[in-house]
Amino acid sequence: MTVLYVIIPIAIILVSMFVFFFLWAVKEEQFDDLETPAHKMLIDDWNEKPGKVKI
Amino acid sequence: MNDSAVITKAENNSAVDLKDTCYTCTHCGSAITDGDKAVFSNNGNAFCCWGCETVYKILKRGTFSLINSPSTSLPEYDFLDTDSFLKDYSVSIDNKTGMRFFIEGIQCTACLWIIDQIPDWIPQVENAHLNMSQNTLFVSLKEPGYFGKVASVLSALGYKAYPIKSLDEAKHFQKKENHQQLMRLGVAAACSGNIMLFSLSLYSGLKGQMAGLFGYLNLAFFLPILFYCAQPFYRNLWRSLRAGRPSIDLPVVAAVIIGFVLSLLNLVRGNADFYFDSLSILIFLLLASRYFLSRTQQTFVNSSYMQTFIDSQVCQRWNSGSNEYDKIPARLLNVDDKVLIKDGERVPADGVVLNEWVNINPSILTGESLPQKLFKGSVIYAGTQVVAGYAKILVKHTAGNSRIGQILKKVEEQIYNKTPLISLTDKAAQYFSIFILVAGALFFSFYINVDPTEAVKRTLALIILACPCALAFATPLTQSLSLRKASKKGYLIKSAESLEKLNYVKNVFFDKTGTLTQGQFEFLKWKSPNLEESGNFSPDQETLNAIYSIEVYSQHPIARTLVKHLEGKCVKKLPVHSLTEIPGAGISGTIDNDYYRIVSALPDENDKDNPDIISSLISIYKNESLIAFACLGDRLHSDAKQTIAQLNSMGIKSHILSGDKSMTVSSVAKKLHMANEQFSSNLTPEEKNEIIKNFPESLMVGDGANDSLAMSSDTVSIAVQGSVESCLVAADIYVTCKGVSPVKDLILLSKNTFGVIKRNLVFSFVYNFAGGLAAISGYISPLTAAILMPVSSLVVLSSSALGTKFLRRFNKTNFSLNN
Known part of the structure; x- marks a missing residue:
C-alpha cells in the first residue's frame, strides 16, 4: 500500500498539469473554432505567407 | 466565374438532366446529396460547391489566374469602405482595420483553400481567417479602403458575404462567458474524475487511516467544484430568487450545500458517508449539458444590416450653390433635398419622382417580381432599386422615417418584445423542485420527533434522488442535439424556443416569389400565334435578330431572359430606331422599316405540360400583327408540391401570402392544388x-423584406435561402439550402424531438416519484440515492442520444429525395 504515497502525488501533479494546460488552451482561444483547423491541415503551404495575426 | 459559362440548374434545362445523373463532385469526389446546391459547368462536370468548381478550374487550366478577373470592385459594395459604415463595423487589431463577414455557401476544404488565397489576390489584405464552424470570415487590411474589393472578389467566387457588426461590448462579454463556461467544465471534469477514482476504492472497502486520507483528498478536489465550478448555479438561483420565480437551480444548490455540510461533518467525525462523488458528477453533467446547449444556439447576423446599408450608401445630392451633384452618405440627406439615383442603385429615401419616368424594382417592399414604372410626381420608396434609366427625386422622408425604415424599426422592436415562452419542462421542473423541497421540509419536521438521525438521512436521500436534474437537462440536451443536427444540415435555428413552437404549428404561410418559386424567369419555348401545340415552332432568323436587338436595350427581367436565351443562337445585333418602352407592358422599336412590339405577359392558362412551371406568354408583334409567342416561366421549387402535400397529410394547412398580382398567385395555387x-x-x-x-400557431416562410414584419410577429418563421438581410434578422430559422422541403423536415424534427423529450419526462417523473417514496420510507440511503441519481441521468442521456428512428436518420438521408 505504500506505493500509494508515490502514486497519489503523481496523480495530483498530472491533474494540475491538465487543468493548467486546459485553461491555457481556452485562453489561447484554441476551442473557439473546432472545424477550420481540421480542414486547414489538408492544405499545403506552397508559398511563404505572413504570420497569422491573432484574432 | 463571372466570365466563364457556369450555369446553375435554374438557368438551363440541360442542367436538370445532369442533376439526375451526376452524384459525385468532380473535384473532391464527395457525394452530391442536394442537387439544388450543386454547381454545373458547361462541359457537364458537377461540383458540390463553388469552391470545388473554382479549384478544379485552376488545376485544369494551370495558368488560370483570378488576380485579373475579379479585380474591379463592384459598385454595390462601395458602401463597405465609407467612414460611416466602418465606424460601426470595423475592428481594429494591432493598428490594422478588420471586418467580420458572414459567408453563405461554405461547404468543404476547397472553400477554405480558395478563401485563404484572398491575401495573394488583393495585396492590400493582411489576413483572411475563415471560421468554418460559424461561417464567418475575418479580414484585416494593410491599408484602408479595400473591404469593398474583398466583398466583390467573394461574390465573384460565388459566395455571398454579409458584414457583421464589430465585436461590441455584449459580444465580447459573450465570448468571455463562453471561455468561463469551458474552463469551469474542464476543472469540473478533472476534479470529479479524480473524486470518482478515490471513491471507487472507498466503495470497494478501503478502511482505516487510508480511508481518512482519501476522504480528505475527496474534499480537496471537491472544493474547486464547490467554489468555482458551481458558481453559475448560485448566481442563477440568486437572480431568480430576486425576481421571485422558482428556479430549477434551487434543488441543485440545496443538494450541493446540504450534501457538502453533511459530508464535511461525517468526514470530521470519521464517518465514511460522503457524497462528494455524486455531487461533483451532478455539477459536471449539468455544466456539460448547459455548455452544449449554449454553444449550439447560434447568434449571427443579428445586426440591423439593412438599415445601415441604406444609411451608409453614397448618393448624389444636388447642390444649388455650385450647380452640381455632391456625393454624400444617405444619412446626411434632409427633407426637400434633390437626389440623383443612377441605374442599379437603391433609392436612399422616400420621395417624389422629378424626372419623366423611371423603372424600379420594388421587390424589397412588395415582393412583386416585375419592375414597376413610375412617372413624374409619383411616390418612390427607399430600398427600391432603379433598374432602367435614372431617377431624380425630391426627398420627403429620410431613411429612418421612410417606409422601409419604419418596417425595420418595428421588426427590431418586436424582436426585443417577443415574450419568451417559458418551456413546459422548465416550468414543470421548477415547480417540481419547490414541491420536493417543501415535501422534504414537511417530512423532516414530522419525522425529526421520531428519529432525528434517520430524518436527516431520509430527507437528504429524498432531495438528492428526486432532484429533477434528469428532467432539467433532458430537455436542453435533447434540444441541443436536435439543433446540432439541424445546423449540420444547413438549418440554422436561432433559439431552442422556435424549435419548440414548430411542434404546435397548424398553419403554414408561404410567400410566393422566391419562396415557392425560384424567383427567376427562364425561357421555355416559342409558340405559334394560334397557340397550337405543334411542337417545335420557332420564329425565323430575322425575327430572332429583331427581338435580340430590341430587348438588349431593356433592363426588364423578361427582356434579360430573352437576351440570354438568344445569345447562344448566333443572332446579330441590328440598328434600332425609335426605341420606346411601353409603360408596364413592354418595348417597341423599328428595324429596317418594320415596326416590332414585344409585350408581356399573362399567365399561360393553357400550359398543362409541366406542373412545376408558372409560365407567362410574351407576344411579339411585327407591324401590328402577331407573329409569335415566347413562353417564359418561373419554375416552382421541385419540392414545393410534395412538401405541401406532406404538410397536408400531417394535418397542417398551407396558405400563400403574396404581394404579387392575383392572376399569377392563383395560377401558382392551382399548380399546388x-x-x-x-x-x-x-x-x-x-x-x-x-x-x-x-x-395562432402559424409558421411564416418567406424571403423578402415584405415578409419580415409578418415574421417578427408572434409566430415562428423560416427564411429560405437567398433571403434579404432584414428577413434573416427577423426570422427564427434560416435555411441555407434551396427549396421548401426544409419546412417539412423542420416540423418533423421538432415533433420527433418532442417525442423524445416526452419519453424522458415520463421516465424521470416516474423515477422521481417512485424514488422519492422509497427514500421517505427509508428503503434508500443517501449513498444509494447518490448512485441512483447519476444512473437515472445516464438513462435520460442515452435516451436523448439514441433519439428516434427519424432523428438517427436525419443527417444521413436526404428526405426531400427519398420520401
Whole structure:
C-alpha cells in the first residue's frame, strides 16, 4: 500500500498539469473554432505567407 | 466565374438532366446529396460547391489566374469602405482595420483553400481567417479602403458575404462567458474524475487511516467544484430568487450545500458517508449539458444590416450653390433635398419622382417580381432599386422615417418584445423542485420527533434522488442535439424556443416569389400565334435578330431572359430606331422599316405540360400583327408540391401570402392544388402581418423584406435561402439550402424531438416519484440515492442520444429525395 504515497502525488501533479494546460488552451482561444483547423491541415503551404495575426 | 459559362440548374434545362445523373463532385469526389446546391459547368462536370468548381478550374487550366478577373470592385459594395459604415463595423487589431463577414455557401476544404488565397489576390489584405464552424470570415487590411474589393472578389467566387457588426461590448462579454463556461467544465471534469477514482476504492472497502486520507483528498478536489465550478448555479438561483420565480437551480444548490455540510461533518467525525462523488458528477453533467446547449444556439447576423446599408450608401445630392451633384452618405440627406439615383442603385429615401419616368424594382417592399414604372410626381420608396434609366427625386422622408425604415424599426422592436415562452419542462421542473423541497421540509419536521438521525438521512436521500436534474437537462440536451443536427444540415435555428413552437404549428404561410418559386424567369419555348401545340415552332432568323436587338436595350427581367436565351443562337445585333418602352407592358422599336412590339405577359392558362412551371406568354408583334409567342416561366421549387402535400397529410394547412398580382398567385395555387381561400394576393407587408395575427400557431416562410414584419410577429418563421438581410434578422430559422422541403423536415424534427423529450419526462417523473417514496420510507440511503441519481441521468442521456428512428436518420438521408 505504500506505493500509494508515490502514486497519489503523481496523480495530483498530472491533474494540475491538465487543468493548467486546459485553461491555457481556452485562453489561447484554441476551442473557439473546432472545424477550420481540421480542414486547414489538408492544405499545403506552397508559398511563404505572413504570420497569422491573432484574432 | 463571372466570365466563364457556369450555369446553375435554374438557368438551363440541360442542367436538370445532369442533376439526375451526376452524384459525385468532380473535384473532391464527395457525394452530391442536394442537387439544388450543386454547381454545373458547361462541359457537364458537377461540383458540390463553388469552391470545388473554382479549384478544379485552376488545376485544369494551370495558368488560370483570378488576380485579373475579379479585380474591379463592384459598385454595390462601395458602401463597405465609407467612414460611416466602418465606424460601426470595423475592428481594429494591432493598428490594422478588420471586418467580420458572414459567408453563405461554405461547404468543404476547397472553400477554405480558395478563401485563404484572398491575401495573394488583393495585396492590400493582411489576413483572411475563415471560421468554418460559424461561417464567418475575418479580414484585416494593410491599408484602408479595400473591404469593398474583398466583398466583390467573394461574390465573384460565388459566395455571398454579409458584414457583421464589430465585436461590441455584449459580444465580447459573450465570448468571455463562453471561455468561463469551458474552463469551469474542464476543472469540473478533472476534479470529479479524480473524486470518482478515490471513491471507487472507498466503495470497494478501503478502511482505516487510508480511508481518512482519501476522504480528505475527496474534499480537496471537491472544493474547486464547490467554489468555482458551481458558481453559475448560485448566481442563477440568486437572480431568480430576486425576481421571485422558482428556479430549477434551487434543488441543485440545496443538494450541493446540504450534501457538502453533511459530508464535511461525517468526514470530521470519521464517518465514511460522503457524497462528494455524486455531487461533483451532478455539477459536471449539468455544466456539460448547459455548455452544449449554449454553444449550439447560434447568434449571427443579428445586426440591423439593412438599415445601415441604406444609411451608409453614397448618393448624389444636388447642390444649388455650385450647380452640381455632391456625393454624400444617405444619412446626411434632409427633407426637400434633390437626389440623383443612377441605374442599379437603391433609392436612399422616400420621395417624389422629378424626372419623366423611371423603372424600379420594388421587390424589397412588395415582393412583386416585375419592375414597376413610375412617372413624374409619383411616390418612390427607399430600398427600391432603379433598374432602367435614372431617377431624380425630391426627398420627403429620410431613411429612418421612410417606409422601409419604419418596417425595420418595428421588426427590431418586436424582436426585443417577443415574450419568451417559458418551456413546459422548465416550468414543470421548477415547480417540481419547490414541491420536493417543501415535501422534504414537511417530512423532516414530522419525522425529526421520531428519529432525528434517520430524518436527516431520509430527507437528504429524498432531495438528492428526486432532484429533477434528469428532467432539467433532458430537455436542453435533447434540444441541443436536435439543433446540432439541424445546423449540420444547413438549418440554422436561432433559439431552442422556435424549435419548440414548430411542434404546435397548424398553419403554414408561404410567400410566393422566391419562396415557392425560384424567383427567376427562364425561357421555355416559342409558340405559334394560334397557340397550337405543334411542337417545335420557332420564329425565323430575322425575327430572332429583331427581338435580340430590341430587348438588349431593356433592363426588364423578361427582356434579360430573352437576351440570354438568344445569345447562344448566333443572332446579330441590328440598328434600332425609335426605341420606346411601353409603360408596364413592354418595348417597341423599328428595324429596317418594320415596326416590332414585344409585350408581356399573362399567365399561360393553357400550359398543362409541366406542373412545376408558372409560365407567362410574351407576344411579339411585327407591324401590328402577331407573329409569335415566347413562353417564359418561373419554375416552382421541385419540392414545393410534395412538401405541401406532406404538410397536408400531417394535418397542417398551407396558405400563400403574396404581394404579387392575383392572376399569377392563383395560377401558382392551382399548380399546388390549393383551394381558393388558401391564398391572398396584392398584400402589403402590414396586411400580411394582420392576416398572420389571426392565426395562432402559424409558421411564416418567406424571403423578402415584405415578409419580415409578418415574421417578427408572434409566430415562428423560416427564411429560405437567398433571403434579404432584414428577413434573416427577423426570422427564427434560416435555411441555407434551396427549396421548401426544409419546412417539412423542420416540423418533423421538432415533433420527433418532442417525442423524445416526452419519453424522458415520463421516465424521470416516474423515477422521481417512485424514488422519492422509497427514500421517505427509508428503503434508500443517501449513498444509494447518490448512485441512483447519476444512473437515472445516464438513462435520460442515452435516451436523448439514441433519439428516434427519424432523428438517427436525419443527417444521413436526404428526405426531400427519398420520401
